[in-house]
Amino acid sequence: MKQAEIRELRNEQDFKEFYLKNAPATFCEECNNITYVHGNGFLEIAKLEDLKKGQKPVEGKQTRRNFYSIILLTEGEIKESIGHKLYHFLPGTLYFIGENQLHAIERWSDNIKGVFCMFDADYFLLCIKHQIKLNQFPFFQANQEPFIKLSEREILMMEHLFWKLNSEKCQKTTFNDDLLTRMFLNVILLESERIYNKQASADAFSLSRKDQLAAQFQLLVNQHFMEKKQVADYAELLHIHPNHLNDVIKEVTGFPASHFIQKQLIQEAKSRLIQTSDTVSMIAMDLNFTDDSYFGRFFKKQTGVTPLQYRKNHKH
Structure with missing residues (x-):
């Protein structure tokens, strides 16, 4: 049996070309774009409903992303393969795709709503002095479940944090302004870790x-x-x-x-x-x-x- 081709996605441009029909230069119309030197990393935030509208027929196509993704699902249903496991996500789920993780979209429902955020390690590197390393977050580790279920209060909190993250990203005009954006990203990850640890199950996560x-x-x-x-x-x-x-x-x-x-x-x-x-x-x-x-x-x-x-x- 022929092994399925795995497409490597190196950055946000590869992501847009692979998943979207007519990808915009930026997902936010109000952004003041800063030109980054190579290696400064990237951060992109988009609405799930906007991605769904422009989505190519990519169901079942496997990729490895050389960056990290966080997805907040507030309406609709998602089926995705992360690693070698198929997940069925319902509203109120926050899920994560780690760097170089095998991944495939199996199905996004037509009524999908929520937030999609992607960034690379170089971007997060500049978040805060002596910051926690990305691969120490449990939801980015291959031997841990890559999602959390959110309460209504937690959904509202995460929506607000993503709104603040995007707002700061759009309003930045200097590299120093961008430091605040990175700190909001750090807050989202730390809050996610707090919720994840609170929900941690005694059940062992099954891996080959x-x-x-x-x-x-x-x-x-x-x-x-x-x-x-x-x-x-x-x-x-x-x-x-x-x-x-x-x-x-x-x-x-x-x-x-x-x-x-x-x-x-x-x-x-x-x-x-x-x-x-x-x-x-x-x-x-x-x-x-x-x-x-x-x-x-x-x-x-x-x-x-x-x-x-x-x-x-x-x-x-």
Whole structure:
């Protein structure tokens, strides 16, 4: 049986081209658009009913998004596959699609209403100093359920927070104004986590053995990436052969195991370059690189710019 093609969506432009017939430059007509330098990340907010009107026939087509999505459903019904599980969402649901998560829309009802929000890791990176890491939120973890059910009061609260997020995004005229937008995004995620933890069930979330291994690997990378930089290090922790680990991670996520170690290192380096005044040498030392030049080559290979250029481009 032929395996279904999985389309990689790198950014908001890929999303619009894949899902929408005539995608607007921005989903908000009132936005004062700021031109971002490459690598500053993106945030887009849209009404579900507007997306439904312009939707292409994408039912059942699998994607991996290189960004994060939060969806608030207030009316109608949604069926989507997230990972290898089919979900049927009803009004009053807030659900989440993590970065690089396998995903497919199966059905959106015609009467759908709500809010769709997507953003990438670089955008969130600038939210707040020493912020929680995105992959530490339970609803973005592959071994946790990706949704919460909201009470009427919580629905109203989330609608208001999304309205404030969009309002601040539309009114921004400088990069400093944009910091407030990022902080509202942070508030939405923290409130979602509070509700999620309150609802946490004792029932174990069912995953296949390969998905469990991929989830365990990613959690270990989150914990040990600063001192353990080789796939073999994690294979040893998981008591399996490095080749087997790499094969499973590639099959489940579409990326080799080394991708997740390098990505975590780059995110930490970016965070420190933006949020601290530490020298490049200090950052390289903290991340356990053998010397500054090796760290500089590694950073430029992953981002296209040197650490100092990245800091200059992103400091406000």
